[in-house]
Amino acid sequence: MSLLTRKHKRRGAFLAVILIALSAATFLMLRAFSENLLFYFLPSQVKEGKAPARHDFRMGGLVLQGSVKKDGLTVHFTVTDLHDSVPVVYTGILPDLFHEGRGVIVEGRMSGPDLFKADQVLAKHDAKYQPPEMTPEMKKYMQAH
Amino acid sequence: MVAETGHFALILALLVAAVQAVVPLVGAQRNDAALMAVAKPAALLQFLLAAAAFFALMYCYVTSDFSVLNVAQNRYSDKPLFYKITGVWGDHEGSMLLWELILTGYAAAVALSGGKLPRGLRTRALAVQSMVSFGFLLFILLTSNPFLRLDPAPLNGQGLNPLLEDPGLAFHPPILYLGYVGFSMAFSFAIAALIEGKVDAAWAHWIRPWSLGAWCFLTLGITGGSWWAYYTLGWGGWWYWDPTENASFMPWLAGTALLHALTVVEKRGTMKAWTVLLAIITFSLSLLGTFLVRSGVLTSVHSFATDPQRGIYILALLGVVIGSSLALFGLRAPSLKSGALFAPVSREGGLLFGNVFLSAALGTVFLGTLYPLFADALGLGKVSVGPPFFNATFVPIIIPACIAMPIGALLAWKRGSLKIALKRLMPAFFIAAALAGGIALMMAGHGRFIAAAAAAALAAWILAGMLAGVAQQIHLFDAPFKTSLQRLFKLPRAFHGMTVAHIGMACVILGIAGSALGRTQSIQIMHTGESVQVSGFSLTLKKVRDDIKGPGYTFSRGTFDVTSGGRPVAVMQPEKRHFAVPPEDTTHAAIRTTLLGDLYVVLDGRDEKGGYITRIYYDPFVVWIFLGGGMFAAGGLLALTDRRHRIAAPERKAS
Numbered sequence: 115m116s117l118l119t120r121k122h123k124r125r126g127a128f129l130a131v132i133l134i135a136l137s138a139a140t141f142l143m144l145r146a147f148s149e150n151l152l153f154y155f156l157p158s159q160v161k162e163g164k165a166p167a168r169h170d171f172r173m174g175g176l177v178l179q180g181s182v183k184k185d186g187l188t189v190h191f192t193v194t195d196l197h198d199s200v201p202v203v204y205t206g207i208l209p210d211l212f213h214e215g216r217g218v219i220v221e222g223r224m225s226g227p228d229l230f231k232a233d234q235v236l237a238k239h240d241a242k243y244q245p246p247e248m249t250p251e252m253k254k255y256m257q258a259h
Numbered sequence: 260m261v262a263e264t265g266h267f268a269l270i271l272a273l274l275v276a277a278v279q280a281v282v283p284l285v286g287a288q289r290n291d292a293a294l295m296a297v298a299k300p301a302a303l304l305q306f307l308l309a310a311a312a313f314f315a316l317m318y319c320y321v322t323s324d325f326s327v328l329n330v331a332q333n334r335y336s337d338k339p340l341f342y343k344i345t346g347v348w349g350d351h352e353g354s355m356l357l358w359e360l361i362l363t364g365y366a367a368a369v370a371l372s373g374g375k376l377p378r379g380l381r382t383r384a385l386a387v388q389s390m391v392s393f394g395f396l397l398f399i400l401l402t403s404n405p406f407l408r409l410d411p412a413p414l415n416g417q418g419l420n421p422l423l424e425d426p427g428l429a430f431h432p433p434i435l436y437l438g439y440v441g442f443s444m445a446f447s448f449a450i451a452a453l454i455e456g457k458v459d460a461a462w463a464h465w466i467r468p469w470s471l472g473a474w475c476f477l478t479l480g481i482t483g484g485s486w487w488a489y490y491t492l493g494w495g496g497w498w499y500w501d502p503t504e505n506a507s508f509m510p511w512l513a514g515t516a517l518l519h520a521l522t523v524v525e526k527r528g529t530m531k532a533w534t535v536l537l538a539i540i541t542f543s544l545s546l547l548g549t550f551l552v553r554s555g556v557l558t559s560v561h562s563f564a565t566d567p568q569r570g571i572y573i574l575a576l577l578g579v580v581i582g583s584s585l586a587l588f589g590l591r592a593p594s595l596k597s598g599a600l601f602a603p604v605s606r607e608g609g610l611l612f613g614n615v616f617l618s619a620a621l622g623t624v625f626l627g628t629l630y631p632l633f634a635d636a637l638g639l640g641k642v643s644v645g646p647p648f649f650n651a652t653f654v655p656i657i658i659p660a661c662i663a664m665p666i667g668a669l670l671a672w673k674r675g676s677l678k679i680a681l682k683r684l685m686p687a688f689f690i691a692a693a694l695a696g697g698i699a700l701m702m703a704g705h706g707r708f709i710a711a712a713a714a715a716a717l718a719a720w721i722l723a724g725m726l727a728g729v730a731q732q733i734h735l736f737d738a739p740f741k742t743s744l745q746r747l748f749k750l751p752r753a754f755h756g757m758t759v760a761h762i763g764m765a766c767v768i769l770g771i772a773g774s775a776l777g778r779t780q781s782i783q784i785m786h787t788g789e790s791v792q793v794s795g796f797s798l799t800l801k802k803v804r805d806d807i808k809g810p811g812y813t814f815s816r817g818t819f820d821v822t823s824g825g826r827p828v829a830v831m832q833p834e835k836r837h838f839a840v841p842p843e844d845t846t847h848a849a850i851r852t853t854l855l856g857d858l859y860v861v862l863d864g865r866d867e868k869g870g871y872i873t874r875i876y877y878d879p880f881v882v883w884i885f886l887g888g889g890m891f892a893a894g895g896l897l898a899l900t901d902r903r904h905r906i907a908a909p910e911r912k913a914s
Contacts, residue, residue: 127603132615139619139656143626146651147644154641172643186784186866207782207863207874210493210844 152221158198165224173200173230174219182214193220193230204232211237262327265315266406272308272363273396275301279389283382284454295378298385299370305392306367309360316356316405317347326412329353329405339810345429351569352405354432358549359395361433361440365469366392369444376465383451384444391443394576402569425491435480435507439545441473442514446542449535450584453591458531463524466538468904470521474514475895481507482888489885493846495859495876497774497884500649505628506548512621513541516614523607526672530611531595536588537614543581550577551628605675609667616660623652661717661768664761665724669731683731687723691716707776714772721765725758753901760894766887773856773880780877784870794877796858797822798831803862803871812838814847817862817871821851833862833873857881 154172155165165171173193181192181201188205191214202220212218212235222232279301286294316329321343325331329352338346347353366388369381399405448466452458484504489497498504520534550573602608627644634642665687669680695716702708730736732754733746779794790799801818814836821829831849838845851858856879863872 128601128611131603131612135615135619135656135659139623139652142652142655143623146648147626147630150645150648150651152643152645154643184866187782187872207861207872210846 154219156195157193157200158195160200160224160230161198167224170221170223170233172219172221173202174217177212177214177216177218179214193218200230201228202230202232204235206235208235209237213237261315261318262324262406262408265312265319266404268308268311268315269396269400269404269406272305272312272359273393273400275305275308276389276393276396279305280386280393284386287379287382287386287454295382298382301389302363302366302370302385305389306360306363309356309363313347313356313360316353317344319406320344320347324412326409327405328407328409331409331413341426341429348432352399352403354436355395355399355403356405357433358436358440359392359399361436362388362392362395362443365441365444369469377461379455380448380451380462380465383454384447387447387450387454388443391447391580394579398569398572398576402572425487431480431483431487434476434483438473438475438477438480439507439510439548441469441476442510442538442542442545444469445473445514445517445538446584449538450587453535453584453587456591456594458524458535458595460525460528463521463534464903467518467521467525468899470514470517470538470541471895471899474511474518475892475899477507477511477514478888478892478895481511482885482892485888486885489881490848490850491845493848493861495778495780495848495857495878495881497881500627500646502628503552505624506551509621509624509628510541510544510548512617512624513537513544516617516621517541519610519613519617523610527601527607529601529607532588532592533614535592535595539581539584539588543577543584546573546577546580550574600673602674604670604677606667606670606672608675609663609670612663613660613667616656616663620653620656620660623656624649627652658717661721661764664721664764665728668725668728668757668761683727684724687720687727690723691720694719711772711776714768714776718765718768718772721768722762725761725765729758751901751903753898753903756894756896756898756901758894759897760891763887763890763894766883766890768887770880770882770884770887773883774878777856777879778876781875783873784866785873786870791873791875793858793875794856795823796828796877798860798875800871800873803865809836812836815862815864817860817873819849819860821858829858831858831860833860835862835864852882854882855879 152170152172153166154174157173157175159165160173165173175193175195178192178194178199181190183190187207188203189208190201190203192199192201194200202222203225204220204222216237219236220230220232221234221236222230225231279298283295283298283301286292286297318324319327319330321340323330323343329350332350348357366385369376369388370385445466448462448469452462481504484507485497488499489495517534517537520530520537523530524534550570627648630644631642634640665684666677666680669675669683670677695712698715699708699712702711705711729747729750732750733743735743738746781791781793783791785791785800787800787802790797792798799820799822801820803815803817805815807814807816814834816832816834819831819833820827821831829851831851833849834847836845836847837843846861846863849860856877859876859878861874863874865871
């Protein structure tokens, strides 16, 4: 009888350890989740005011032809989905695959009503890369340039 | 003609796979020796056919046969021969064929491996392996046929992404696949055991070397990929928590848990159901990785094409494999009773502890990687989960497992004593505490000195703790030194392998902490003759040469003189390459590696006023990440050569 209860106690201790580990993991995950989810928008959605005002987000589209202006390490360019465009400012090194007329994703936040301040510029490694929700007209635009 | 032969070999392989999946299994269920005997020749034949198809494709690549669509899309005729060959697996179709070749290769190896493996288990495992192979062959033939013709044939190909043109990367896919696909063997043995209804120490003994080998390759593949990202992408980063990286990291975590769980089954005959489940999960995650990388739902350097048909096929295959194996597991798991008593304070308790935390860590990576897909599918918006999420969840969950590592290794099987183990670990504890204190005092006031001290302490704790385990085994200080030395050489290789791999973890922690907490960077515009100071080094831009001709590209090369304390240390020459086909630029950083830290110099092109944009990083201890990864694999290989893998398994009890 005593053996049985001891065995049960052990099993209980085990379950407790596993439960604690799981709940700690869940807690960490949920907390990190709410802080680190980045939503993705197109320039026209940003113009409609759908993007968060105070929180970081990602914006994707095409780099408008002729919009890239470099001044030392600071770069100005415009991201467009061919319906609307948002000017972007970024200080730092652009990735090798950043080109006018190609797809790009910028990460950062709005600074003022008409300027996106990017902390990161992602032009993916593949030349065939297209941002999500690429419209047929955007594809045509990319091929034309 | 060669392409048609390859195509035909694939169709024949599909037929052989169908036979091998059904006939031996029927034979095993009916105990019919003649039917069971089909498995071995079928497995060998299937491998030969897959090899024929693979070499047919390689022939098309080497001879630049642009009438083959796949060749035309990826080859460009003036590439060196080496890249013509490795270009075969540089794209989707070729890499799927490589996957299939390795899958059948493992089956052939099992068919040929010694006669000691119980016949029923081997036959069933080969049949299960062939079911997977059938699914993949069908996938290749229906959606990814590399032998499709192009009419009319173009004069030249479109070329491979130049980023992928790198000697290190040429071997990355084969090694990674040897790991990924290697877990198919663990899976097939697990399903075979479920069909037989028998999971015992002998089963764990047979499945272990296959899992260990796969794990070594996967470790090498991940470490190599990380190293490639470090020196090629030009950002000095070695891990981005990119979905494609996670795709290979998830089966690695599951596989690591599987190796630990297998030890418990083999030694104690408990945790059977959990171990079988892990074998299923590990291979399912390998398949999931293939789906994530190849389906086009994710975009990065690994995604070659966005063809939804392929994604849907792999998803269906994934559903069938996972669904049916979990159903079988649910049916049979209750009968996998473990007789032995399970004490929490024991070696097996420690291994279970590690398993729980590894699984929880796996869970966070899984959630972070797949949530964006679910959110998109459920219409919750387009989201991405960045590195901060993974760092905030994965790191705190894996730390307890690291702390427990040396303790568990010092506990005895069945019933251990925490008191004795902790007593043995006293020196390790004091070394770690002293190191932490020293670092905290030295670096006090620096931004993240507490984290740095804690990481150093953890690395020292694991290193010293694992050595304490060796000391205990050889009775160091309790017996004459000579006796201890003799004991050291007599210890089984599996023990040495375990020690080496765990010390590898200490190295990885050192490297991660060094580069994550101690990185210095300097980005500026430089003119020739100007100098920059970074972490005690002085770098002077001597000259820049533009438009130099290279094989298939032109490049600019900068020359930096590096001095430290007035003494010349190195001349570093970073490059920027410009490719014509396809039009791409690539960055080639100059890296000076030492055990204490890497100096990393990048030339980023010129600004309008004749200056050059340069980036300089100093990453303390970063090389230890790759050395530690190498030690994981070395430890695994050492354990693989252990005597016990060559001698017979424990006798199977008649059931």
